[in-house]
Amino acid sequence: MASTSAADRWAARDASLRERLRPYRVVLASRARSQRAYRTSFALDLVCSLLVGVVELAEIWVLFSNVTALGGMHFNQILLVFGLADLAFSMADLSFGHLDTLPTFLRAGTLDAFYLRPQPILLQLVTSDISLRRLARAGVGAATLGIGLATSGVAWDPRTLELLALGLGSGYATFAGLFVWAAGLQFFLLDGSEMTNAFVYGGRYAATQPASVWSRPLKLVFGFFFPMAFTAYLPAVTILGLPGPEWLPAWLGWCAPAAAVWSWLMGLLCWRWGLRHYQGGGG
Amino acid sequence: MTGTIIEADGLTREFRIRDAKRKRLLTAVDQLTVRIEPGEAVGYIGANGAGKSTTIKMLTGILVPTAGSVLTCGLRPVPDRRRLARRVGVVFGQRSQLWWDLPVRESFRILAAIHALTSTEERDRTAELVEQLELGGFLSTPVRQLSLGQRMRAEVAAALLHSPELVILDEPTIGLDVLSKQRLREFLVGERRRHGTTLLLTTHDMGDVERLCDRILVIDHGRLAYDGDLPGLSRTADAERVLVVDLAEPMPDLTGVGGARHLSSEAGGLRQRLAFDAEQTTAARVLAAVSDKAEVLDLTVEEPDIEDVVRRIYAASR
Numbered sequence: 001m002a003s004t005s006a007a008d009r010w011a012a013r014d015a016s017l018r019e020r021l022r023p024y025r026v027v028l029a030s031r032a033r034s035q036r037a038y039r040t041s042f043a044l045d046l047v048c049s050l051l052v053g054v055v056e057l058a059e060i061w062v063l064f065s066n067v068t069a070l071g072g073m074h075f076n077q078i079l080l081v082f083g084l085a086d087l088a089f090s091m092a093d094l095s096f097g098h099l100d101t102l103p104t105f106l107r108a109g110t111l112d113a114f115y116l117r118p119q120p121i122l123l124q125l126v127t128s129d130i131s132l133r134r135l136a137r138a139g140v141g142a143a144t145l146g147i148g149l150a151t152s153g154v155a156w157d158p159r160t161l162e163l164l165a166l167g168l169g170s171g172y173a174t175f176a177g178l179f180v181w182a183a184g185l186q187f188f189l190l191d192g193s194e195m196t197n198a199f200v201y202g203g204r205y206a207a208t209q210p211a212s213v214w215s216r217p218l219k220l221v222f223g224f225f226f227p228m229a230f231t232a233y234l235p236a237v238t239i240l241g242l243p244g245p246e247w248l249p250a251w252l253g254w255c256a257p258a259a260a261v262w263s264w265l266m267g268l269l270c271w272r273w274g275l276r277h278y279q280g281g282g283g
Numbered sequence: 284m285t286g287t288i289i290e291a292d293g294l295t296r297e298f299r300i301r302d303a304k305r306k307r308l309l310t311a312v313d314q315l316t317v318r319i320e321p322g323e324a325v326g327y328i329g330a331n332g333a334g335k336s337t338t339i340k341m342l343t344g345i346l347v348p349t350a351g352s353v354l355t356c357g358l359r360p361v362p363d364r365r366r367l368a369r370r371v372g373v374v375f376g377q378r379s380q381l382w383w384d385l386p387v388r389e390s391f392r393i394l395a396a397i398h399a400l401t402s403t404e405e406r407d408r409t410a411e412l413v414e415q416l417e418l419g420g421f422l423s424t425p426v427r428q429l430s431l432g433q434r435m436r437a438e439v440a441a442a443l444l445h446s447p448e449l450v451i452l453d454e455p456t457i458g459l460d461v462l463s464k465q466r467l468r469e470f471l472v473g474e475r476r477r478h479g480t481t482l483l484l485t486t487h488d489m490g491d492v493e494r495l496c497d498r499i500l501v502i503d504h505g506r507l508a509y510d511g512d513l514p515g516l517s518r519t520a521d522a523e524r525v526l527v528v529d530l531a532e533p534m535p536d537l538t539g540v541g542g543a544r545h546l547s548s549e550a551g552g553l554r555q556r557l558a559f560d561a562e563q564t565t566a567a568r569v570l571a572a573v574s575d576k577a578e579v580l581d582l583t584v585e586e587p588d589i590e591d592v593v594r595r596i597y598a599a600s601r
Contacts, residue, residue: 019399026396030382030389113380115345116442117397118368279347279361280298 023119024127035132045133053090053140057082060208071212076152077240078210083145084164085207085232088171090138096179098129100200102186103193111278122180122271152240160239163253167235170256171207174231177263178203184270187277199226207231212245219247230259286357288449288481289319289342293351296337296505311337313505314351321448324475324482326496330593334505335485339451342483343373356449369398372447374438376454381426387437388422391444398445405444412440415470432463439467443474450474452484456491468494489586503597514562519596523558525585526569530555531578541572 036042060082064075073081102125105111114124154160182196189195206214206222211229214222222228229248237244238253294315297308312334319325329335340346341353344360344367353360358367374380381390395405413419416436421429429437435455443450452471456464472495474480486492492499492513499516501509509516525546533552538545542564543557559569566584573579 023393023397023399026393030385030393034384109375109378110380112340112345112375112378115364116343116368116371116373116380118365119397120365279345280296280349 024123027127028130031129032132035130042133046136049133050136050140053086053137056086056208057140057144071210072242072245073210073212074152076148077236077242078148079144080148080152080154080240081210081232081236082208083141083143083148083232084167084171084236085204085228086141087138087145088141088168088231089175089204089207090134090141091172092175092179094131094134094138096126096176097131097134099125099179099183100186100193100197101129102183103189103191106186106278121275125183154239163235163239167232167239167253167256170260171231171235173260174227174256174263175204175207177260177265177267178226180267181263181270184267184272184274187274203228207233209233211248216247223248227259227262230256286321287318287354288321288323288356289317289483290354291315291317291338291342291351292353294338294341294348294353295350296334296341296346297349310505312341312348312502315502315505315507316351317500317507317510319481319483321481322475322479323498324496325484326492326499327483327485327502328487328492328499328593329485329502329508330590330597333502335502336453337505338502339373339453339483339485342451343367343371369445370448372442372445372450374435374442374450374452374455376435376452376457379426379434379438381434381437381441383427384425386423386425387418387429390426390437390441394441394444400445408444408446412443415473416440417466432459435459435463435467436470439470443480446478447480449481449483452482452486454485454487456486456488464488464490471495487590489592493586501593501596503593509596516592516596518562524561524566526557526559526566526573527583527585528555528557528570528573528579529553529581531580534577537573537576540576541569543569543572 035045060078064070064078068074070078102111105114111121114121117124149164178200182200185196186192203222203226206218206226207228211219211223211233219229230252234244234248234250234253235256236253237248237250242250244250244252294312295310296312297310299306300309315334315338327335327338337346341348342355342360344355344364347361355367356370358370360367381387382393385393391409392405395409400408413422416439418433418436418440421433421437424433426434426437439452439455450471455471456467459467468491471482475482482495484491484495497512499509499511499513500507501516509519511519523544526543530553533550534555535552536545536548537543537555537557540557541559543559546556546558548555557569557573559566570579570582
């Protein structure tokens with residue numbers, strides 16, 4: 001076996017990774033199948049989710065279409081912000097949103113079942129479900145992003161594409177980290193899903209707006225602590241070549257990955273802290 | 284693989300609980316020291332809140348002990364939780380571990396993937412469990428549509444799919460009818476015989492203990508109050524069985540019959556309850572003695588109530 005080539009080793013590593021991921025894949029495939037099993041119900045779910053997305057878009061529309069510019073942004077540019085934020089959030093919601101059912105598990109004592117399986121708890125919980133109906137929401141986000149990009153006079157160069165990919169990827173990760181963050185706090189709050197929803201869904205709402213209209217305290221909270229401005233507004237400002245507002249210079253758009261790292265850092269910290277509390281180790 | 288299965292040493296768990304006004308410290312498990320060897324079948328009994336579930340949670344890495352140490356299958360439950368999970372199967376009678384909206388078969392498939400069984404292992408073990416637990420009739424039924432008896436059998440199969448060396452059952456027969464209990468017990472006896480599985484079960488059902496366990500641990504307020512076999516437990520607890528006879532004609536109280544003690548009479552002496560010590564005499568001998576005096580139409584033998592046994596143990600250990 002000493003003469004195994006690098007290719008063989010890679011193949012072996014690839015196979016072992018696939019083997020390790022198999023449990024998660026089997027659960028997710030099974031969840032996805034069961035959601036699509038009842039076609040009418042799934043279609044209704046999709047339509048409802050689509051309607052919610054459209055209503056939220058309409059709200060922005062009504063709010064901003066009467067104003068020529070708000071916070072230094074035209075309506076088309078605001079669509080770009082909304083699209084970026086909404087697409088990233090819906091994808092995170094699709095894959096991490098069910099973490100907010102943790103209080104139900106805690107109350108019913110069913111979290112214990114996760115301890116009895118040979119996988120990390122968080123990874124099991126994340127892959128325990130997938131909400132396909134949120135694809136409709138993501139569709140609204142993607143369409144809005146498309147319209148925003150097409151009408152706000154964006155220069156189609158590699159820099160724009162790079163920023164777009166960076167913004168979307170980091171936005172997705174930031175929101176996902178936020179869901180983990182909220183779940184970690186549930187261990188202490190139990191009935192606190194309202195409180196964590198306030199920052200998760202409040203965060204999403206904040207992310208769809210131009211951060212330039214925020215007051216200073218809001219900038220601190222949703223600009224930096226919950227780094228919502230980094231998920232859509234700042235990448236959009238950088239893409240559009242606009243000057244950033246006070247405290248949020250345009251070059252920060254390139255720092256979107258840092259926001260994702262921060263969000264995950266806090267998320268994992270809270271999660272670890274929460275698990276420790278649950279197990280009662282020194283908690 | 285033949286080392287001690289459970290090795291608890293001074294295992295202690297305290298909970299801080301907040302009463303109406305002040306905080307206080309509740310000791311759920313207090314200095315528990317016990318060893319369980321491979322292949323044993325141990326009944327872990329005690330009143331509600333005696334500390335049974337807390338112990339199980341510490342054995343499986345769900346809770347961190349406040350003090351003391353425990354090795355389960357030679358592993359430290361909390362840091363080695365994931366390795367331990369491959370070697371232990373746990374059934375919670377009142378909490379499902381199956382996927383509520385999925386067919387039973389699908390749950391097994393997922394669990395097989397989770398425990399990384401090979402397709403041969405998965406096929407053989409599933410077939411064995413389906414046959415032994417008679418699951419064939421409802422394999423494609425979603426779990427939420429199963430009766431309690433069916434669900435419990437599916438739960439047991441799910442917990443045993445990866446052929447664990449140690450199976451922990453928390454109230455496995457709670458709420459089951461007589462026939463379902465019987466089937467489940469038979470299965471567990473067979474599983475132990477076939478695979479040498481170590482069993483640890485908590486129960487309120489004396490029948491479970493009698494038919495499944497060769498060793499009993501009684502826990503009282505977190506402390507071990509008894510460790511030994513069942514006859515010894517009955518001896519210690521001085522537990523009596525009760526013969527209930529329905530007579531053809533009303534009779535005065537049947538005192539001093541065949542070594543039994545008269546407990547009570549109903550319907551003017553038509554139904555009488557006689558307690559006897561199973562160590563001293565048998566139900567047949569008491570019945571024969573009663574039949575000498577009166578015509579017996581019907582009879583039942585009441586087993587010593589586990590709560591009662593536990594109460595006596597508690598009283599004796601103080």
